[in-house]
Amino acid sequence: MAIMFSLPLFASLLPLLTHAQVSVQTVNIMNNCPNTIEIFQNHVWIQESIAPHGAPQVIKSDADIPLSLSASANNGTLVGINFLSGEYFIVKNASFFDVGVSILPADASPSNGFCDSLSCDSASCTTAFTTIPRLTDQVPSSPPPVPLLACPTATIWNVTFCPGGTQADPGSIPRAIHPGGRPDLCVDVQGNVQSLGTPVQVFGCNGSPAQQWLISKGNTQVRLAGTNFCLDAGSNLGNGVPMKIWQCFDGLPQQSWFYTDDERIAVVNQGLCLDVTNGNFANGQVLQTFKCTDNDQNQEFTD
Secondary structure (H helix, E strand, O other), X not given: OOOOOOHHHHHHHHHHHHHHHHOOEEEEEEEOOOOOEEEEEOOEEEEEEEOOOOOOEEEEEXXXXXXXXEOOOOXXXXXXXXXXXXXXXXXXXXXXXXXXXEEEEOXXXXXXXXXXXXXXXXXXXXXXXXXXXXXXXXXXXXOOOOOOEEOOOOOEEEEEEOOOOOOOOHHHOOXXXXXXXXXXXXXXXXXXXXXXXXXXXXXXOOOOHHHOEEOOOEEEOOEEOOOOEEEEOOOOOOOOEEOEEEEOOOOOHHHOEXXXXXXXXXXXXXXXXXXXXXXXXXXXXXXXXXEOOOOOHHHOEEO
């Protein structure tokens, strides 16, 4: 995107703009949460999980490529950094507030309203947008109003999830479910068609809303995040029944699941488990229910 300035303004900002354009940007992602988190870059899982208080995940980026980071693909808290202008912000989802986050320009000191730290640790925070703001790619001549901040001289950014050390109930956090414990594969709503009866399948993880679920250990529904659709085992429970989504109803037997400590998702009191049909982990393979079997990778589902 072209950047247009008047000549006097361009001259006064040229050192800052040139610095932002040519510098490689470093982002250190840290996890202060009590749980391991997955990191999505621009809504795509970057094949990295960060343990609580583990080593930071480091991202290097060209200065002209904006960056967004989140702990769930589309429905949770998001950090945005526009390296070209030095602007940065947080976006929260008050309906599915999954994790707090802070961002700090690490190699620039706060001065005259620029380069301050930014943090949002609850759904009620006033330091976050509720939708992604529109930015101009222009280096600001004065500090933008919170919740947008700017630090045009920064080249190192520290992003910390759960800066206060606490996290929402995992059952309220939208996240992927991985069949066979394979982090490259996700439980997926076919075509992201959110309607009654859409099949639920195995598919490569892509960070889409079709792969974001709400699930808790123990008794649980398995709900497609941000919708009123749940994983449904059908009214005729048994071996080989293909999985689908259906309108969520509390207490409905075919939507009543138990997520076990050994990573199986079982229909409550039926001896049936969510199962990868015929052990086929190919894209498009519709999931089924089948008799629960110990140590069966086809029935292992990690989140």
